[in-house]
Structures are given as C-alpha cells and as structure tokens.
Amino acid sequence: MNKKELISSIHNVIENRSKKEIVKILHNTYPVDLKEAFEEMKPQEVFNFISLMPLKNSSELFGYLDEQMQLTILDFMDRTMIKELFEKMPSDERADLFNIMSETLQDRILPILTKAEQEDIIKLSSYEENVIGSIMTSNYATLKANMNALESISYLRKIAGDIESIYETFVINENRELVGSVSLKSLIMAEPDSLIEDFMRKNPISLKASDPVEFCVKVIQDYDLLIAPVVDENNILVGIITYDDVIDVAIEEAEEDFQKMSGTSVEVSKHGNTGVLTSIKDAAISTLYKKRIYWLVILVFGNIFSSAGIAYFEDTISAYIALVFFLPLLIGSGGNAGSQSATLTVRALATGDINLKDWAGMLGKELMIATLLGLTMAFAVSFVGIFRGGYEIALVVSLSMIFIVMFGSIVGMSLPFLLSKFKLDPASASSPLITSITDAVGVLIFFSIATSILDIPA
C-alpha cells in the first residue's frame, strides 16, 4: 500500500467508522508510514482516525508522532481519552510528551492519573536531559532467580502486551538489586523446570541512570546487547534502554558533532543536544540564518587580530609585496592541518577511543606527525617560493610553513582536550574557530620570520 492508497483507506475508515477495517489496516501498516500519511491529513481527521483505533494501538502509535502533532491531537481529546492514553503509553514516551506540555496542561493532566503513573512521570521527567535516565523506559518486566523457565515464559506471555520488550528480561533480588539477565531465547531453549538462577547470566553489564546518553552507544555496540539494564547508584534496577533508542542516540550525537564542528550550532554545554537541526529541508530560513550567523560574526571580530598583526608589519609588507602572495597559502595550510587534528581528536573523544588522560601521549604523537607534515609542505611550497619570490623569500615561506602547520596541528589537537577538561563539548573546537586562531598566529609567525631574515629598509 503506498501513501496515497493508505490515506484513501484511512478516509474510508473514518467515514464508515469501521473498527474491523481499522484493525486490518493497522496490522499491515508500519507506524512510520501512518505518521507520514497523517502529515498530509487535517488534524481533525487524524484525531477521528486515532479515536477509532483500539487503545493498545493508538497509545503505541502516539509515540511515533512529532511533538507538534502530539500536542495538536491532544487538544482534541477529552479527559477520559487523555487518561486512557497516558495509562497505556510506553513510559519513556509518556514522560517525553509530559515534558513538552505547557504547565497549564501538565497541571490539568497530572491529577487525573493514578498515583503510580504520576510518580513514574515525575521520576522520569526529573532526570536531566541527556543523561541515560531521561531516555530509559520503565515499562519492563523482571523475574526472580527461583522461578523456573516454564513459569517465566507464561508470566512474560501474560504481560507481553504491556511492556517494551520480552526478549531480554532482568532478574532482581528482594531489594530490587540487579542480579542477572535472561534472554527469551535461553528461556525457550531451557528445560521447562530448570531454575532461572541456574542459567541466567550473572552480574550482567549495566548502565547508570546518571551517565551521559553517549555512554549507552558504546556499551550496546561493544557488547551487542538488545536491551541494557539501567541502575541507580545502589545497583537498583530503575529502567531499561533498548537498541532502537541507541541507534537514535548514535545518529543524533554524530549530527550534533557535525553541526558544532562546522560552526552551525551554538550550543556549547557538554551534553546539550536540543539545538540539533534534524532537517535542513524543513528548517525555516530564519532558523538556518540564526544557527550560522553566530559563529560567522564572532569570527569576523576574531579576525581583527590578524588585521592588527598585518598592520604591525606594514613596513615589511611595503618592502616585499611578494610576501602577500603567500599569505592565503600559509594561513590556509595552518587552518587545514588544524581542522584535521581537531576532527580526529573530537571524534576520538566522542567515541571513547581516547580520554582526558591520553593528552600527553597524543601530544607527543601529534608533534611528530605535525613535524613531518610541516617538512613535506615546506618542501612543496619552496618551489612556488623560488618561482614567485626568489631564494630568500622561499626560505622565509618554507620556514613559516613548518611552524604554522605545527602550531595549527597542536592547537587543533589540544583545544578539544581543553574544552573537555572544562566540561565543555570538545566539538565546539569547530573548524572556523581553529582557522581563526591559526590565521592570527600564522600572520605573526610569517611576518616575524620575514622581518628577521629579509633586509627591511628603515
């Protein structure tokens, strides 16, 4: 069924108010396809369709909709519908929805929920954005170590409709401490009367609710987990994270770094990712303008340092205009080498390849690489130097190239560490920033070397 067919069968269902037909549509359509069809329908129609759906389906589907559409549809709902929806929604998505509501709406909804739901929402909403607690769900089942495989399977079968996943279940003791994990596969393969404690994985790997969201990506990837348990500081099980949350986090984190490093995101706090553009196609011109102008204007004023440097060496430049030929080349090379180092370092810090204590080691390595790069590029530029300015100028340009490339590389490598050290996001060491620093210092290096080697008339 393509989108057009889907929309027309949705219209049919709304007209005939046929609940039987709706179940058929839902069974063979993915939530994301429904969401895309909704985007081309009127809000009133979407609401009519959703209110005909079985609650089990509508509460699941609701989590797939964009925030704006969720709020619009909520507007059509009466108290009873909202209450039922909130009872059935997956707990992580329910907390997200609650978080985007106006305070007035929150105050109206909270009292109609049960005590347990209120507490769950408040608990999940209380986690700072961008810690694992804020994306975990509390819709999960737990098992006890003294249950047998058969009992466990029938228990899971009974509650499967209400929880996020039954494929990995966690085992807790009487204090709700995490003691083991059991996959549905191992439950199915086990003898029916064998005890969980005899075949569960003991001391499973777990995530802390207070850890930054990025942590879950590395753990789930390295350990090939489908679901990871989340515990508090006392090893009490408080939630789960599923692989699909992790795919979303991994992609969002990467986009965030791309945007920060190209100077298209102004967010500098370490775990703030609310500013990530998810679509440049849909983004308004004013949004894109605001995202980009910030760094660009800062860098205009940053570049005043380069101008001041050049002004200081006006006499040298007047005597040897040929030096100007090499200015873009030299400062550009420093910026390029610096951007390379910065990108490699930022990503290595983001993926956990290196951490703060590796700085000294990386500095030594970077120094060696930068020296090699500088020497190679000095050699390349010396020919251009001889051709355009003669031997003396070639010497000045080659020497400058070595020091500028080394300076750019070291700054590009060290700045992300420094930002990280001060709890800022290393990705703020954007290419534009590195380029501007290298420009200003490059000017000084170049004209200082020129002034000391060349014969400047007083």
Add this chain to the structure above:
Amino acid sequence: MNKKELISSIHNVIENRSKKEIVKILHNTYPVDLKEAFEEMKPQEVFNFISLMPLKNSSELFGYLDEQMQLTILDFMDRTMIKELFEKMPSDERADLFNIMSETLQDRILPILTKAEQEDIIKLSSYEENVIGSIMTSNYATLKANMNALESISYLRKIAGDIESIYETFVINENRELVGSVSLKSLIMAEPDSLIEDFMRKNPISLKASDPVEFCVKVIQDYDLLIAPVVDENNILVGIITYDDVIDVAIEEAEEDFQKMSGTSVEVSKHGNTGVLTSIKDAAISTLYKKRIYWLVILVFGNIFSSAGIAYFEDTISAYIALVFFLPLLIGSGGNAGSQSATLTVRALATGDINLKDWAGMLGKELMIATLLGLTMAFAVSFVGIFRGGYEIALVVSLSMIFIVMFGSIVGMSLPFLLSKFKLDPASASSPLITSITDAVGVLIFFSIATSILDIPA
C-alpha cells in the same frame, strides 16, 4: 571480574585443561571482554584456550576478534579444527574471514568444506563491498504460512542454537519469495493452534541485497526493526540484517564522513569505507601522516591560484597596503560560510533528508540565507573597515564580504550535489577543498572590487 582476574583465570584453565571451568568462565563473560583479555596474551595461549572451548562458543567468539588475531590463531589450527570452525561460524563472519585470507589459504580451506558451505561463502563473498549483501548473514530460519504457532515455536527452539536470531522470523512461499514476518513475541502470545498466515505481518518491509549499506540504517531506524529481511531483485529471501550490524554501519558511516570532510581520508568512491581510521590512539604515525598529507599538499598547489590572483593585483596592493589587513578576514569568512553549507548539505544527503532532485529548491533557499549572512557580516566588518582604512576602504571591504560569503555558501551547498551526481562521495567536498576554492575566488572578488572603486595610480 576485571581484566586482570579474567586473564589469570584463563591461564588457570589452560594449565589445568579444565573444560568444566571454561564453561563457567564463558557463561559469565562477554565476548568483547574476552577479546580484550586476548590482546594481552600470547597467540599460543589464546589458541590453547580457544581449542579447549566448546565449538559452539569458540565459533561465536571468533567473529568478535580482530582480523589480525583471527589470522594468527588460524595459523595454529589443523585442518579438522578449521573445518569445524567454518561449519559453525555465523555465515556473514565466515565470509568476512574468508575474504581476508591469502589466496593460498583460501584454496587450502575451500575443498575441505561441504558443498553447501562452499556455495554460501562464495555467494556472500561475491557481493561488492558496501552493498547490503556483503554484510547480511544467511544463518536464519524461515517459516511456512500454513504452520501453526506451536509447531513454529518448537521448530525455532530446535534450531535456535544454529541461527543468528529467533526474535523475528520470515515467512516464505514455495518459490522462497518473502510473504510475511512473525515476531517471537507474537508467536508466544498467539493461540497454539492458530496459523501463521492469520497473524503474520503481510508484505513486510525488506532491503535489497544490491542496495548500498547506508540504506539499512534509515530503514531499521525509521521502522524500529530488530531484523530486516534481505531479498534479491525477484523478492526471493537471501539473507537478514540485524540491528547490531546497523549500529556498526551507522557509526562507521558517520566516522567516514567526518574524516573525509576534514580532509583526513583520501577515498573518493561513493561507497568505499575501507579507509576509515577506527582508532587514532592505535594508528601508526606513518598511517596518520599518509592520511593527512594528501589533501594538504594538493591544497598547497591549489593555493597557487590565490597567489597568482594576488600577483595580478600587485599595483592595487602597493597603492593601498591597508587592503592586505582585510585579506585573511574576507577569505576566511567565505571559507567559513562555505564549510557550514557543505557540512549541512553532505549530512542531509547522507541521512536521506534531501536527494539530488532537491538541488534547485535548496539553491533558492541557500541564496536567501547567504544574502542575509553576507549583509550581516558586511555590516559588522564596515566598522573595522572605517577604523582601519577609512570610508572608501570600508565600502570595498563590505561589498566584497557580501559577494565572497554568497560565493562560498553556494559552492559549499552545490559541490556535494555535483559530486553525488557524478557518483562520487559528497563528503569529499571537504572543508579544506571548499576553503581553497573560496580563497582563490575571494582574492579575485576583493581586488577586482578594490581596483574598480579605488583610485589606482597608473
């Protein structure tokens, strides 16, 4: 158990040749932790330990090891061990291992395998690198539409040990065409005698074996799939892709784009990702040098165009040395605006937010944004211009700023489209490349405007 304890218990097992002890270790240790322990042990020890393991475990673990370690351990194995290992390994990892072997080794191993295994390896190895076929696995079970739930569960239970996952199983007809999918959850929740065809999802979403690997990320993410079926051009089921492969692909693709865009990767073919650095901590200095010097030297020669431009305007510069003050600022701003556009466009193309046919629409949008950016920056720079050079120079600098920022933005936005059009990777539109183009053209724009506005002595 930390790494040190793990290594010491591995040493114990090797000494006592205790198979019972080994099963206990394997049950409570994750493959990735064993792999890390192996990295600190001698190859002979690792081999001794692996040969004591039950085949089921060693064949699974083998896929987690690095290529180099796999080959080293293979060297210790006799024909029988290799044959057994190849029989039990997951099919995608077996094909990967086969691909990295020397031809001599391949020719020695192929004849000792069964006909079916030979064919499977050859089929999986025949897919081009970076299409979905090359990362899919053929270890999966299928069901028939006329089986009932109980039969299906006992069938899956029997073969669960040999296949990659039983959580989503695909239903095929007599021609092996994909007709449905069934989750283990729905099997467990269904009445034991209900038929698969009555509760399976009909026409499930599927991937094509010949599609690029990036495609699987978007499909698995949008549809929240655990496992996606892979079909050939006739809708015949040929393999499956699991969520963990997708997490790996998503992360590798993002790293590849980071490295290309900062000019630290020389690969330009669209789906080539063999050149991705996975760790800068472990990478040799010579590797990092080679990755980085390529673009840097190209750009040195690319910058000859900027130098030539400057040389052409030597008289203008001699007459107004103050123009030089603004040179780094103007060309830097163009490069910054261009890098921003390029990053946003490359990522939007990579994530499927936009595609080739959106170029005209994006161009219109970019023109508006670039005009706004240029005007704002011209305004900012006009103050610096008046202060450092007077009103005339300020006019020249402000006008140049508008055109240079517009030029940089349009090139940054269009180059990724152009590369994509010619089947090259859009990420090759790296910041260094954009910067160099903008430098050269920026010089021409700036000094042409200066020459036409200012009074140049003949």
